Each structure stands twice: as C-alpha cells, then as structure tokens.
Amino acid sequence: MERFLSLPFYLCAIGLIFSCQTVSSDQQNSERVKEAGPSPDQLIVVSVEEWSDFQGVLQAFERNDQGRWEEAFDAFPIVIGKNGLALGIHQLKGNQALKREGDLKTPAGMFSIGSAFGYAPKPLPGINLSYHPVTAQTMCIEDTASQFYNQILEEDEVQADWSSTDRMLRKDNLYEWGFFLNHNSPDAVPQAGSCIFFHIWRGADRGTAGCTAMSPENMIKLLEWIDPQKHPVVIQAPRSEALFFPSIPTVDSLANSSLDLIRMGGFFQDSNRPVNQSGR
Structure with a gap:
C-alpha cells in the first residue's frame, strides 16, 4: 500500500525550515521571513520511497480562505529519473550527491515553476501559466558549454553554439503538455542539470532522464490547477527522510501558526532571484 505523509514532513525533510520541533519567538523569525519570497498558496509535492526509486506519487495542496492547507485532488502516480533523486542546485546541502548533467536523476528540493509548453498553438482555456507553443524549431539546450544552456528556445531565432539539445517536438508526444521546472x-x-520538465510519461514502469512524468490526463489536470497568482512551488523529496523527523506537526498546526514556516524555505536556496518564467 502506498504510504503518504503530511505536508509539514516534506518541508522538514529537505531542510526547508530551521526546525520542526523548536521555533524561536515569532518576532525574531518574522524578521527572517520578511526576506523570503511571497508565501506560496499552492504546493505540489512529488515523493518516492527512497532516493534511488523512480516510481512515486504527486500530491497537490492549496491554502483555503481560512489559511488552512487542503489537498486539491487525489494523489496520483508519477515517475521520475531512472536513477532516482539527487539534491538540486541551491538546496540545503546534505550527504546526498548533487544533481549533475546526464546522471538520469531528478533534482530534490523546492523549486518555482516556469512556463507551460505544448504542441497546440494556444494553451487550453484552463492553463494560466505563460505558454510556449512547441514547433519543429523548439529545443532545450543540454550542452553545458553553450551560452543557452538550460534554456528553451527556437532554433531559427539564435546563432547555434551547441552540440547537444533536446528537440521538443517528439513522435512519442512526451512533451505534448508540460511545464519547465526552475531548477538551475x-x-x-x-x-x-538542464531541461527538467513535468511532462507526459512513457508509462508507469518507465523512468525518465531526470524529469517528473505522469499520465496525459493528470498532466492536463495539474496544468489547469496551477495558478501563478498563488505563487505555486514544487517540493521533490524521498519519504524515507521521515526517519530523521520523529515529531512532525499536523497540517492544521502549520497553517494556523502565527509564523508562516513555509516562507522560511527561502533561506536555503536563491529564492529571491528572479525566476525564468519563459524558460528562455
């Protein structure tokens, strides 16, 4: 049976808050919180059992009008990199290896969301992210020596300086719908690491090259739920990390605390840097 853990676990497990059991005075921490980015009102949690696993689940949470976190819809299966997870860049450092180009691992940590993309000339009516229509010229640059490394662009709009690229108009339709994850x-x-997407999977038993993938219907459901005005973030982490956090507060106690602990995630990555909403 699939094991699920509460929202605060994921925040603790990847070091997004200073401590889940001891928090100093609200006045002291409030000064720190002011430095972090906007507080997210939508949260996408991708979890696998162990660092080396590639099959897992996705849960989506949204803060309601009373400030309480609620699950937006039922969890659904996902797959990640064939070799599991590695710590993403700008995340709190630990004993795990860092994400590297070509390692077939998905970055673990907390990330903002970039642009959506798809094969249709225009997005579906329910998609509110900025949208990049994929054509035969669309590619994401994987060449680490290129000035366009980790950018989505149109081949005929720039002077090529790369030898390795991910052409996004594919016969297998993996990128028919998806979005760019702002990692690196x-x-x-x-x-x-480059070109980390959420996209359509090959199947529930097929890992990816480092992206997070799901069924076409779940990809569309997720895209239509994401609201950029609610500052959505993605957390990717292994559930096994719960072993290090034996006492975890409930979702309600986190949501109702006078200090918004989620915003403290900004101290462990470059969250105040502008994100690449266009993927370019």
Whole structure:
C-alpha cells in the first residue's frame, strides 16, 4: 500500500525550515521571513520511497480562505529519473550527491515553476501559466558549454553554439503538455542539470532522464490547477527522510501558526532571484 505523509514532513525533510520541533519567538523569525519570497498558496509535492526509486506519487495542496492547507485532488502516480533523486542546485546541502548533467536523476528540493509548453498553438482555456507553443524549431539546450544552456528556445531565432539539445517536438508526444521546472535557472551553472520538465510519461514502469512524468490526463489536470497568482512551488523529496523527523506537526498546526514556516524555505536556496518564467 502506498504510504503518504503530511505536508509539514516534506518541508522538514529537505531542510526547508530551521526546525520542526523548536521555533524561536515569532518576532525574531518574522524578521527572517520578511526576506523570503511571497508565501506560496499552492504546493505540489512529488515523493518516492527512497532516493534511488523512480516510481512515486504527486500530491497537490492549496491554502483555503481560512489559511488552512487542503489537498486539491487525489494523489496520483508519477515517475521520475531512472536513477532516482539527487539534491538540486541551491538546496540545503546534505550527504546526498548533487544533481549533475546526464546522471538520469531528478533534482530534490523546492523549486518555482516556469512556463507551460505544448504542441497546440494556444494553451487550453484552463492553463494560466505563460505558454510556449512547441514547433519543429523548439529545443532545450543540454550542452553545458553553450551560452543557452538550460534554456528553451527556437532554433531559427539564435546563432547555434551547441552540440547537444533536446528537440521538443517528439513522435512519442512526451512533451505534448508540460511545464519547465526552475531548477538551475536562471544563470545556469554548467553541469548542474538542464531541461527538467513535468511532462507526459512513457508509462508507469518507465523512468525518465531526470524529469517528473505522469499520465496525459493528470498532466492536463495539474496544468489547469496551477495558478501563478498563488505563487505555486514544487517540493521533490524521498519519504524515507521521515526517519530523521520523529515529531512532525499536523497540517492544521502549520497553517494556523502565527509564523508562516513555509516562507522560511527561502533561506536555503536563491529564492529571491528572479525566476525564468519563459524558460528562455
């Protein structure tokens, strides 16, 4: 039976808050919170059992009018990189290996969301993210020596300086719908990983090259739920990390606390840097 854990676990497990059991005075922490980015009102949680697993689940949470976190819809299955997870760049460092180009691992951590993309000339009516229509010229650059590393672009609009690229108009339709995850973006660091998407899967038993993938209907459902005005973030983490956090508060106690702990995630990554909403 699939095991699910509460929302606060994911925040603790990847070091997004200073402590889940001891928090100093609200006045002291409120000064720190002011430095973080906008508080998210939507949260996408991708989890697998262990760091090396590629099959897992996706849960979506949204803050209601009373400030309480609620599950937006039933969890559904996903697959990640064939070799599991590795710590994404700008995340709190631990004992795990960092994400590297070509390692077939999905970055673990907390990330903002970039542009949606798809094969249709225009997005579906329910998609509110900025949208990049995929054509025969659309590619994401994987060459670490390129000035366009980890960017989605149109081949006929720039002077090519790459030898390795991910052409996005595919016969298998993996990129018919999806979105760009803001990992190693903007100001991409060479070799830290590129072209990390949420997209359609080959199947529930097929891992990816580092992206997070799901069924076509679930990909569309997720895209139509995401509201950029609610500052959505993605957390990707292994459930096995719960072993290090034996005492975890409930979702309600987190949502109702006078200090919004989620915003403290900004201290462990470059969350105040502008995100690449266009994927370019």
